[in-house]
Amino acid sequence: MAGFKTLDDAGDVTGKVALVRVDLNLPMDGGRVTDDTRVRASAPTILELSRKGAKVLLLAHFGRPKGQRSSTQSLSMVIDAVQDVLGKEVMFVPEVSGPVVEQAVGILRNGDIAILENTRFWPGEEANDPEFAKSIAANGDLFVNDAFSAAHRAHATTEGLTHLLPSYAGRSMQAELEALEKALGNPEKPVAAVVGGAKVSSKLAVLKHLVGKVDHLIIGGGMANTFLAARGVDVGKSLCEHELASTCEEILDAADTSGCTVHLPYDVVVAKEFAANPPSMRICNVHEVATDEMILDVGPQAVEALADVLKTCRTLVWNGPLGAFETPPFDAATVALAKTAAALSKEGSLVSVAGGGDTVAALNHAGAAADFTYISTAGGAFLEWMEGRVLPGVAALEA
Ligand code: ADP
Numbered sequence: 001m002a003g004f005k006t007l008d009d010a011g012d013v014t015g016k017v018a019l020v021r022v023d024l025n026l027p028m029d030g031g032r033v034t035d036d037t038r039v040r041a042s043a044p045t046i047l048e049l050s051r052k053g054a055k056v057l058l059l060a061h062f063g064r065p066k067g068q069r070s071s072t073q074s075l076s077m078v079i080d081a082v083q084d085v086l087g088k089e090v091m092f093v094p095e096v097s098g099p100v101v102e103q104a105v106g107i108l109r110n111g112d113i114a115i116l117e118n119t120r121f122w123p124g125e126e127a128n129d130p131e132f133a134k135s136i137a138a139n140g141d142l143f144v145n146d147a148f149s150a151a152h153r154a155h156a157t158t159e160g161l162t163h164l165l166p167s168y169a170g171r172s173m174q175a176e177l178e179a180l181e182k183a184l185g186n187p188e189k190p191v192a193a194v195v196g197g198a199k200v201s202s203k204l205a206v207l208k209h210l211v212g213k214v215d216h217l218i219i220g221g222g223m224a225n226t227f228l229a230a231r232g233v234d235v236g237k238s239l240c241e242h243e244l245a246s247t248c249e250e251i252l253d254a255a256d257t258s259g260c261t262v263h264l265p266y267d268v269v270v271a272k273e274f275a276a277n278p279p280s281m282r283i284c285n286v287h288e289v290a291t292d293e294m295i296l297d298v299g300p301q302a303v304e305a306l307a308d309v310l311k312t313c314r315t316l317v318w319n320g321p322l323g324a325f326e327t328p329p330f331d332a333a334t335v336a337l338a339k340t341a342a343a344l345s346k347e348g349s350l351v352s353v354a355g356g357g358d359t360v361a362a363l364n365h366a367g368a369a370a371d372f373t374y375i376s377t378a379g380g381a382f383l384e385w386m387e388g389r390v391l392p393g394v395a396a397l398e399a
């Protein structure tokens with residue numbers, strides 16, 4: 001991608017009103033925030049603008065209120081969590097535009113921070129209504145987007161505002177874009193991709209894009225079963241999308257044409273029932289799976305070979321676990337390969353970028369996340385990036 005504007009390009013922001021799009025879609029339980037990771041991700045941007053003397057107005061969506069006010073989805077519920085992370089008092093403003101926001105801006109001193117109400121209370125947000133965007137922009141001098149996780153959506157506060165105000169990537173957005181650029185935009189070769197998870201159907205576009213981009217495509221998880229079946233392997237009662245056989249063939253052909261080596265497991269961990277440590281569990285060659293067995297993980301020999309592949313690579317992008325990692329011992333392949341990738345990254349021989357809800361959970365479970373070069377917590381936006389799509393919220397920030 002082309003370069004994009006960051007806070008370094010914003011000049012002197014003293015006394016200016018910065019509208020900052022952040023991700024405050026926080027997991028809650030009983031009215032309390034249970035995980036403040038997303039707030040911590042944007043804290044550097046918010047505090048930098050505050051320190052530089054801007055008046056900071058935070059914009060975010062929360063849940064799916066479908067264009068209506070909803071007392072259970074008000075952003076007032078996250079104020080305490082945000083104050084705790086920032087270590088500063090934060091004002092709550094129950095509107096996103098109009099005189100109430102204007103008044104709030106009048107009260108704020110330079111460096112003060114306010115959260116505006118859930119942008120999705122207004123239908124203009126998801127409709128990307130230019131009039132709605134204009135009403136928000138009326139109270140701001142600049143726009144900062146620090147929510148990569150929402151950048152795959154062309155909404156008023158992810159895309160619309162960029163046409164109305166000077167716009168910049170926040171520090172978290174910047175880190176995400178730089179990491180993804182290193183992983184897939186302009187990577188050091190050879191490049192490996194791990195694509196795992198449950199279903200081929202949910203990641204078709206990812207697979208199609210990657211075969212033209214990477215040198216090694218490592219397929220694991222339930223989707224490996226679909227590829228094995230397409231190659232004539234009897235996968236028993238494994239999770240498998242038989243109807244996608246011809247699509248898998250096409251992907252394998254495309255890989256051949258572009259010089260991408262596809263790695264499918266040749267040994268697997270199978271069981272007759274899906275439970276923790278089932279007595280029927282065994283390791284076998286993919287050609288020895290019985291009709292009443294299912295494949296639940298990549299086998300140890302294949303994992304060793306995959307580790308050797310990673311040792312020859314300079315870049316790794318990873319989405320999707322290699323097995324049903326939530327249930328032991330079907331986490332073994334994912335844990336082993338994650339540890340290899342983490343060790344190579346720590347040594348400095350591999351740039352490793354991973355993303356996806358279950359992937360991040362699996363890498364945390366493996367104790368490998370901290371040594372990866374970059375972990376993206378943006379589920380949908382990360383996958384769209386892996387599909388090679390231009391994200392509207394990102395395109396709008398290009399310099
Ligand atoms: P992500 O959220 O990282 O994009 P997915 O949602 O695509 O990942 O896939 C994760 C799910 O895939 C996990 O719940 C895991 O249990 C499941 N899975 C992986 N391998 C298998 C398998 N062999 N059989 C059934 N489910 C599997």
Ligand code: MG
Pocket residue numbers: 356357358
């Ligand atoms: Mg998932």
